[in-house]
Amino acid sequence: MISVNNVSLQFAARKLFSEVNIIFSPGNCYGLIGANGSGKSTFLKILSGEIDTTAGEVVVAPGKRISVLKQDQFAFDEFTVLTTVIMGHKKLYDIITEKDALYAKADFSNADGIRASELESEFSDLNGWDAESDAAKLLAALGIPDQFHTMPMKQLEGSAKVRVLLAQALYGNPDILLLDEPTNHLDEETCQWLQEFLIRFENTAIVVSHDRYFLDNICTHIADIDFGKIQLYSGNYTFWSESSQLALRQRSESNKKIEEKRKELQEFIARFRSNLSKAKQATSRKKILEKLTIEEIRPSSRKYPFVGFEQEREAGNDLLYINGLSKTIDGKVMFDKFDLAIHKGDKVALVGPNDQAKTVLFHILEGEIPPDSGSFKWGFSTKRMYYPKDNTKYFQSSLNIIDWLRQYSEDTSENFIRGYLGRMIFSGEESLKPVNVLSGGERVRCMLARMMLAKPNVLLMDDPTNHLDLESITALNKGLERFAGTILFSSHDHQLVQTVANRIVEITDKGWIDRAGMTFDDYLADERIKEQRQALYV
Ligand SMILES: Nc1ncnc2c1ncn2[C@@H]1O[C@H](COP(=O)(O)OP(=O)(O)OP(=O)(O)O)[C@@H](O)[C@H]1O
């Protein structure tokens, strides 16, 4: 159990939390949700003790171990994969290192002997003998085969590192598990595996995610950050979202009779109650639903940013020719003799399970890395803007948001820049924050503002919805639908691909499929394409 007592936190620009009281109990999986910048990552850091509160305290039940999914992919570069996983259980890892150091001593004294026997007994209490095999099992389940286990982390490619860090967090059955956007860099299969893991997990899990489907599958409760408070609801994401919309509607129709409101609410709750499928959710949710009143459901204060791209000039018809492009990374073929011609107005979605191949293609087209062979040529009249999957390097700066954006603008007047930032829902004091403290989603909003300012006629976007809240995803989705130029993009957001793309390109190491004039759903349903896809994945 972990309890939060009267916690408040204030940053210079804003009060994030005031007097938050909440108790997280075992057996539950809490989905921590809230708009970009509302304080989810900060709250997890408060829970884990990484940052201090302005007032109030966090109390963890005695002897309980907290485990956190680490965000820094490079922090364990010098350790082997297996050691990195075991480091997830710090106490056990410390015992192992101290023990190893003792036994390695040339002059092993009596005192050392006593210490060694203490360590041995703690080691066996913590099931130390099984440490390596447990870690290996977890790694295997996450698709990291044996031959990688003894390699240093730095030799692994990004997606494998992410899975090792996930294994580290889950290792040794932690009492309290804190995961901040765990699905962001995960492939579909690992995502499924994590869902199963969390459904079966019997201790306390607190998970931040913007992925509605994921939240619906794993959560017994939703903790919503809004208005500087954290409100706990029993149920999954869909229940929370529908009930808060209902509350909003009912409030706006203020003269509607109380009795009518109550009836509507009761019907709504009854509908949800009949859908209680997962045993774990059923009991506690039922209890709360029975007591729920309309006053307890608060409408949300989420805001929509404005995303819209204008072209400074239209591009000519010939935009991009790719000829026989090949690239192999770490012995793995990304694509081989790949051809593609893109014309004005194409909105091309790059699909398929190999995310790395898509990212590598973007890197080549942006001139960041060379292909092994083949060539490509951008049309003379193209003006391109690129959204990279990893935007870290843009934000290693202490410029405030206004000055940061000014670097990318022709009109550098304060009024103009502030106007732009206002559309991206940064206002007043908020725009004076240094960019290196921005949350994941706030960074993406800044990147989008930068792209909009350039008035490009071609957009290259590598998974732009990562980190964004649902309001921002919706705004981006609309902006891309309206855009009259050309887009080459990849995305894990099914709806974005379905509504934006008019051409689908699937690249694999064995070849590619290219279908114009087709939506993603049609592509997936087409029998002939299904056969072709099967042939590419044997
Ligand atoms: N050191 C700091 N000084 C000032 N403001 C800060 C500092 N650290 C974070 N913030 C601000 O606090 C707010 C909360 O940040 P946090 O990273 O917790 O948001 P989040 O809810 O995780 O958002 P996202 O969904 O985008 O990841 C943001 O507006 C951020 O800019």
Ligand SMILES: [Mg+2]
């Ligand atoms: Mg965050």
